Amino acid sequence: MATTPLKDLGKSAIAEKGWLKAHQWQLLRRFSQIGIFVLFLLGPLAGVWLINGNLANSTVLGTVPLLDPIVFLQMLAGGISGITLTAVLGALIVTVFYALIGGRVFCSWVCPMNMVTDFARMLRRRLGLKGSAKIKADTRLWMLAAVVLTALATGTLAYELVNPVAIFHRGILFGFGFGWAVVVGIFLFDLLVMKDGWCGHICPMGALYSQIGRMSVVRVRADGRASCDDCMECYEVCPEKQVIPPALKSARGEGPVILSGDCTNCGACIDVCGQEVFSFGLRMPNQVKPGRGKPARKQDKILKAA
Amino acid sequence: MSSESTRKPAAKPVNRRRFLTDMAKTACGVGLFGLAVGLNARQSSALPAHAIRPPGALKESDFLAACTRCGMCVRDCPYGILKLAEPGEDVATGTPYFTARTGPCEMCDDIPCIPACPTHALDHSLTDINKSRMGLAVVVDQETCIAFRGLRCEVCFNVCPVRGKAITLEVVSNPRTGIHAIFPPVVHSSDCTGCGLCEKACILEEAAIKVLPTRLAKGELGHHYRLGWESKGDLGKAFPTADKEHVYRLPEGMHYEHAGRGLVKDQPAVTVPGQGNKKTPFSSNPLDTLNSGIREAK
Numbered sequence: 142m143a144t145t146p147l148k149d150l151g152k153s154a155i156a157e158k159g160w161l162k163a164h165q166w167q168l169l170r171r172f173s174q175i176g177i178f179v180l181f182l183l184g185p186l187a188g189v190w191l192i193n194g195n196l197a198n199s200t201v202l203g204t205v206p207l208l209d210p211i212v213f214l215q216m217l218a219g220g221i222s223g224i225t226l227t228a229v230l231g232a233l234i235v236t237v238f239y240a241l242i243g244g245r246v247f248c249s250w251v252c253p254m255n256m257v258t259d260f261a262r263m264l265r266r267r268l269g270l271k272g273s274a275k276i277k278a279d280t281r282l283w284m285l286a287a288v289v290l291t292a293l294a295t296g297t298l299a300y301e302l303v304n305p306v307a308i309f310h311r312g313i314l315f316g317f318g319f320g321w322a323v324v325v326g327i328f329l330f331d332l333l334v335m336k337d338g339w340c341g342h343i344c345p346m347g348a349l350y351s352q353i354g355r356m357s358v359v360r361v362r363a364d365g366r367a368s369c370d371d372c373m374e375c376y377e378v379c380p381e382k383q384v385i386p387p388a389l390k391s392a393r394g395e396g397p398v399i400l401s402g403d404c405t406n407c408g409a410c411i412d413v414c415g416q417e418v419f420s421f422g423l424r425m426p427n428q429v430k431p432g433r434g435k436p437a438r439k440q441d442k443i444l445k446a447a
Numbered sequence: 448m449s450s451e452s453t454r455k456p457a458a459k460p461v462n463r464r465r466f467l468t469d470m471a472k473t474a475c476g477v478g479l480f481g482l483a484v485g486l487n488a489r490q491s492s493a494l495p496a497h498a499i500r501p502p503g504a505l506k507e508s509d510f511l512a513a514c515t516r517c518g519m520c521v522r523d524c525p526y527g528i529l530k531l532a533e534p535g536e537d538v539a540t541g542t543p544y545f546t547a548r549t550g551p552c553e554m555c556d557d558i559p560c561i562p563a564c565p566t567h568a569l570d571h572s573l574t575d576i577n578k579s580r581m582g583l584a585v586v587v588d589q590e591t592c593i594a595f596r597g598l599r600c601e602v603c604f605n606v607c608p609v610r611g612k613a614i615t616l617e618v619v620s621n622p623r624t625g626i627h628a629i630f631p632p633v634v635h636s637s638d639c640t641g642c643g644l645c646e647k648a649c650i651l652e653e654a655a656i657k658v659l660p661t662r663l664a665k666g667e668l669g670h671h672y673r674l675g676w677e678s679k680g681d682l683g684k685a686f687p688t689a690d691k692e693h694v695y696r697l698p699e700g701m702h703y704e705h706a707g708r709g710l711v712k713d714q715p716a717v718t719v720p721g722q723g724n725k726k727t728p729f730s731s732n733p734l735d736t737l738n739s740g741i742r743e744a745k
Contacts, residue, residue: 184522197541198517198565206565212515216566222505223513223566231565280473287481291488297511299488302540307516311531311541315518318533 145372147266153372153415166408173250181314196251196310197301198231206231211288211349215300218292236353242406244354248340248347249380249407253309257324258340261331262380273336278383278403281348288345305339306346337380355402361410362422363388363397369418375410385410389418396427491539496659498537498544499643501529502552502579503561503569513568516541523563526553547643547658552581554608554642577609582641583664584614584634584656592655597621597629603645603656604632612638614645632656636665 145153154163161168181199183189193200199207208231216223239247249255264270291299301307305323312320331338340347363369366389375389376382384401386392411419494500494507501520504510520543521529528550532538545552554576561569573579584603589595594616607614614632621627634656643658695703700713 190522193522194517194519194565198515198519200519200565208515208565216512216515219512220509221512222509223515223568225565225567227565228515276476277469277473280477283473283477284480287477287484291481291485292512295485295488295492296508297488297492297539298515299484301516302487302491303484307541308534311516311518312533315521315531316533319535320533323534 145374145377147269147377150266150374150377151413153374154413157415158417163412166412170250170407171256174253174256177251178253178313181310185314195307195314196253197307198228205234207235208232209346210236210353211285211304211346212298212301214289214349215292215298218289219298220296239350239353239357241357242354242359243357243404244350244352244402245347245381245405246354246359247350248344249405252306252346253313254306254324254327254344255340257309257328258331258337258380261328262337265332265336266377270332274334274338276335276342278342278381280342281345284343284345285348300345304346306344341380351402353402356424357402358424359406360422360424361388361399361404361406361408361419363399363418364420364422365416365418366391366397368416370416372415374413374415375419378409378413380405380407380409398422398424398427400424400427488539491537494539494544494660495537496663497546497548498532499547499552499581499641499658499660501543501545501560501569502554502558502576502581502640503564503571503573504581505568505570510568511539511542513566514542514564515566515568517565518543519563519565520560520569523559525555525559526550528552529560545643547582547646548654549647551643551647551658552640553644554579554640577638577640579640579642580661582643582658583636583661584639584641584643584645584658585664586632586634586656587659588655589631591651591653592632593650595629595631597623597627599630600650601630601632602648602650606644606648608642608644609638609640613640636661 151163157163180192181195183191184193191202193203194207197209197212201207206227208228210232213228213232216228288300303323305327308320309324312318312324327339331340335342363385369389375385379385381401381403384399384404387395387401388397388399391397406421408421411421488511492508492511500507500510501524505513516531518531518541521531528545529543530545531541531543534540538544556576558573558576558579561571561573563569564571586592592600594600601616604610604614604616612635614634616630617633619629619631621629641658641661645656646654646658649656693703693705697703697710702711702713703709704711
């Protein structure tokens with residue numbers, strides 16, 4: 142079967158599985174993203190303080206601290222005056238959590254900016270916008286380095302002054318100011334300038350989370366890859382399409398697990414596939430035929446370089 | 448390198464040149480971004496004078512490295528005076544502050560905003576709100592403060608939570624009327640917490656008493672200065688030099704009485720004809736004084 146034309150994207154999945162099943166993970170993600178907003182808003186709006194603070198730093202039920210690793214990293218670089226036991230514990234809890242379930246689960250299940258950039262991608266497809274600026278996907282690693290360096294150089298949490306994710310979330314909880322312009326800017330950038338520009342290439346938070354999630358346990362698996370009919374729909378919907386080929390095509394004898402830390406565990410490939418190739422699962426087992434294939438980590442690097 | 452790529456044009460042209468230019472491009476772009484963020488951070492590290500940090504805030508440079516912009520202090524303030532700076536404001540984005548004129552710190556005894564801070568950007572060792580130093584109130588304008596014009600106001604004095612210590616009223620005579628008193632408010636940095644209640648309460652259109660950052664409001668004495676009368680009390684003697692009677696180079700027959708009568712003529716009172724035998728060195732006739740020395744010299 143040939144590549145599915147864009148206008149028919151997702152139709153085969155709906156035909157095979159029904160609309161609900163073909164949107165299952167997307168609906169769950171929206172539920173999670175909006176639900177987290179609601180949890181944060183319950184405090185200020187209804188006086189129910191399940192979670193206090195914002196995505197940068199919060200307290201669950203008045204006791205469990207949560208601290209975003211990128212904030213913690215900047216605190217370390219910026220002069221350690223805020224490194225308290227609570228801060229260390231908060232960063233540790235968040236890091237361990239995402240290290241297990243997939244670092245970039247933050248990006249696709251929690252981060253509010255995801256709804257904006259998903260919307261931009263959808264609109265880009267609907268409007269048939271083709272052109273896209275090209276920068277390398279590892280730019281975000283450089284961005285992460287820049288975030289740490291600016292904190293080091295200025296002795297402050299410099300990136301938090303401009304971090305669009307923080308501005309967005311804090312804006313809704315505490316007042317936006319001109320922050321909405323930053324959100325609109327990201328939307329327009331992704332829509333008009335660059336496909337998957339912000340989340341897929343630039344955001345240093347995503348870069349850090351993909352490093353945290355390199356060895357995560359929860360993974361998307363392409364166990365049904367034998368029945369792949371090359372419709373290419375998963376590549377179209379995947380926000381990090383470079384993560385799919387090793388698991389799906391096994392060019393160098395890779396196992397069926399998507400191992401790249403860049404995978405956001407969004408489940409879009411699972412939803413869109415009419416052949417039910419993909420599913421959520423664990424990192425292990427990941428063997429095809431014993432004796433074939435090189436160690437997975439090394440292949441990751443080769444593919445990235447290519 | 449080039450010969451290899453011409454031999455195999457189908458292969459991906461990832462050669463050294465391509466790799467280096469790609470890297471340079473990325474480094475340049477990200478470097479510019481970093482520069483912009485860094486400069487922005489530098490500029491917003493100066494807290495504007497109108498914005499006051501919550502009680503117990505570390506000094507600004509440490510505060511900006513410790514505050515995670517979580518807003519939990521904002522939530523725990525029972526009076527809702529704290530606000531996280533929004534993008535576009537002149538305060539570092541996301542950091543908490545209050546504005547004295549519209550919402551001063553009410554100085555809660557338990558200071559709930561401090562334990563709310565998970566990263567101790569608000570110093571948890573501060574437990575006595577009277578010891579907090581959010582800023583310093585300053586009577587910035589004596590021309591409009593009506594107390595200085597001789598009217599009875601004393602509102603700032605009366606609302607001050609450290610009453611009678613942080614702000615006191617002086618008594619000065621009113622030179623305009625000659626018979627009335629002026630009660631000007633005077634702020635004492637030893638007790639003022641910078642809560643801003645006085646600024647809020649000031650009855651003028653624009654407050655004449657304002658809370659300023661301590662760095663703007665306070666002078667600082669040269670570190671080599673020793674106030675003789677103070678070190679005298681500490682040491683039991685004057686420091687650095689002992690008290691020594693100053694020798695005035697005065698005309699003969701005169702001496703100077705320090706902290707006493709001042710310039711004194713040594714000779715006994717002159718009996719001026721027509722003035723009786725008054726024991727005063729000076730006659731009421733200025734000429735007598737002017738001429739007296741001459742007469743004696745003869």
